[in-house]
Amino acid sequence: MQRREFAAALTAAMAAPAVLGATPAQASPQRGGQGLSRQLVAALAAELDDRATAKTVAPLIEDVGLDWHPETAPLKKFDFIVAYGFGNRPPAGGGDPTKVLYEPGPVNEELADTVARVRAARRGLPVYAQWEIARWLESKYGMTDVTSIEPVIAADGTITYLSTDGVAAQVVEHREQAPGGVGTACVVGFRDHHKRCVQTTRDRAMQAYAPAGFAMPHTYDLESGQAWTRRRDLYLVHDMLAQWTVLRAKVIAEAYPNG
Template sequence: MQRRHFAAAVAAATAGLATAGTATAAAHHPGSVPGGDGALLRTMLAALSDELDDRHTARALVPHLADIGFDWHPETAPLEKLDFIVAYDFGNRAPAGGGDPSKVLYEPGPVNEELAGTVARVRAKRDVPVYAQWEIARFLDSKYGMDRVVSIEPVIAPDGTITYLSTDGVAAQVVEARKQLPGGIGTAGVIGFRDHVKRCVLTTRDRGMTAYAPRGFAMPGTYDPESGQPWTRRRDLYLVTDMMAQWTMLQKKLITAAYPNG
């Protein structure tokens, strides 16, 4: 099905949806919405209106439900539009030598090796700097000998305790590094796991960067059943985790928009 702007699909399917709902959905990205010409959205609106006995609230919620629950594709851009690459990790493996995992780094794992391969394929077509979470950066160095790679490392306290960065924590580090450059931040090309990359793009944007996934490049999508992070071992578990994170992001935005002065 030809991709269309998500807000246009919402408008066609549910004319008169609440302004806050359509504005937030439109701000995310274009995406494919299942159900032909808005059939899914019409069904969702009717069902939720009946369930809540409140059509007004249903109109506000449907765009968010469709966006977070049914659209897993980020907005993309051609390579020539990208000024740098940001690569976010996915999962890991328990420390090979054992030890206290709070003070011994986890192993990068096979999924991050695949993500490094995706970075290498993009970099072969567009020679720009790379900011990669350390699990990916290790492979970019050891396997690909890639130059101009900034590794985003975990935070290690004086007592050796390791704090691993969240997706947002990585984005915060990248934007601070880019702010120091004479030409400004520029446009990010975001690499991430297939089910994570949409949120990676949104998180990168929330940190003040223009960001897209590189057009024409498939992202890795095979889960590692031995990952050290249980929520990244199976797709059904991860999608719930990612939706929860997207809802949290949206909640903060909607509250701020509704009550900017607190």
């Protein structure tokens, strides 16, 4: 019975319209709030025959699977902008894709548009943008004072594209050299990637939030060179796997800090 009730509550919660830019606290009532949390614990407890473990695991499942909104902050709080790319397009001129850069693509253009809107509202903020977004900021907006986070190109020309964490690692290296120190990041990212962008930035020892009042791009590109970024159903599975991978390492390290 608990599983059927939880499934019904989950369906209702997921059918509720999402508010772009909402904080987790704002989003909770839409996904069922404490009622859904209790039902998730009850369903897991019945399935596992173990309420103690269910109470430990249920919040993790809820966080990864049901909460897609990062914490927000007002623009006055930020010291810099970091923008994470999403998808791309195969090289327009063809060639070996391991040695020819992919095209930035339309989603990264929308992300560049978002960066431009944020910066127009808070002028002078330094911008660190994944290269696909940086290309659009330069070509479309003439924004030349952007630190572009580039892929790694080996001596033989082979290209290694950076992960979300790889980009964050590069940004924190730059910010550690900034006059005022690392500071607080205003994170721009694709709507379904946005929460993980904020989390990953924080995991690299930076304070980070989404900018309050700014909706993030959310239209998928069916021609993206990355199959998992072409459709929402595929991407959500991909993102949840990435979240679980990081969370797995954290909970094991917390439980057994000395290995």
